[in-house]
Amino acid sequence: MRRCVGRPKVDRVDGQRGVRTIQAGGERLTEGLRHNEVLWECLRRLPALELPGWYLGAGCIGQTIWNIAHGKAATADIADYDLAYFDADLAPEREVEVAARVGKLLEDLPVRPDVKNQARVHLWHEGRFGYPIRAYASSEDAIATWPTTATAVGVRSVDGILKVYAPFDTADLFALVVRPNRVKITPDIYAAKVARWVERWPSLKILPWEQGVGVSGSRRAV
Numbered sequence: 001m002r003r004c005v006g007r008p009k010v011d012r013v014d015g016q017r018g019v020r021t022i023q024a025g026g027e028r029l030t031e032g033l034r035h036n037e038v039l040w041e042c043l044r045r046l047p048a049l050e051l052p053g054w055y056l057g058a059g060c061i062g063q064t065i066w067n068i069a070h071g072k073a074a075t076a077d078i079a080d081y082d083l084a085y086f087d088a089d090l091a092p093e094r095e096v097e098v099a100a101r102v103g104k105l106l107e108d109l110p111v112r113p114d115v116k117n118q119a120r121v122h123l124w125h126e127g128r129f130g131y132p133i134r135a136y137a138s139s140e141d142a143i144a145t146w147p148t149t150a151t152a153v154g155v156r157s158v159d160g161i162l163k164v165y166a167p168f169d170t171a172d173l174f175a176l177v178v179r180p181n182r183v184k185i186t187p188d189i190y191a192a193k194v195a196r197w198v199e200r201w202p203s204l205k206i207l208p209w210e211q212g213v214g215v216s217g218s219r220r221a222v
Contacts, residue, residue: 055154180212
């Protein structure tokens with residue numbers, strides 16, 4: 001069962017960046033993300049593109065927190081910054097156009113954005129991963145299938161307010177627990193992913209597939 005963040009409890013103004021933060025019990029997350037100046041600047045700029053249902057999320061969120069916990073620079077070892085959005089226009093050319101706009105907006109930052117229209121994921125998923133999935137209904141629907149509970153987190157700035165979607169909360173993230181979200185990925189995909197992660201963040205607590213959440217394969221298309 002998916003679970004959204006609850007009643008807002010944090011409302012803070014960041015005078016340096018001009019972004020307020022508001023989320024359920026999220027002061028710790030907010031303070032952590034603020035250490036990643038690249039991520040914070042992305043959040044300040046991205047609203048200008050007016051992308052529907054956009055979130056900056058997944059690895060760049062989790063790995064920022066893991067970096068801090070490991071005493072590393074907040075930006076260390078983050079390969080790319082995942083930008084998810086949801087656009088009913090499924091033309092691949094449109095996604096390429098959006099990616100180009102994002103790249104232009106962030107071209108002076110040391111960041112490699114990975115821009116994906118979540119409405120299109122089901123169209124290419126089988127070709128890339130070998131099995132089909134059902135179409136997403138929203139960006140939030142997509143985030144709820146991301147590979148681990150710790151990295152199934154999306155953040156965005158709306159009217160200067162930072163909002164968070166974390167369907168599994170952030171307890172695992174701060175406990176350095178990597179727990180598989182089994183609804184879409186396979187055991188092999190999970191194993192390969194965590195093997196890479198533990199090399200960079202050795203204090204991570206990797207849980208076996210059997211201790212994951214979600215019904216295995218339930219997101220697959222029948």
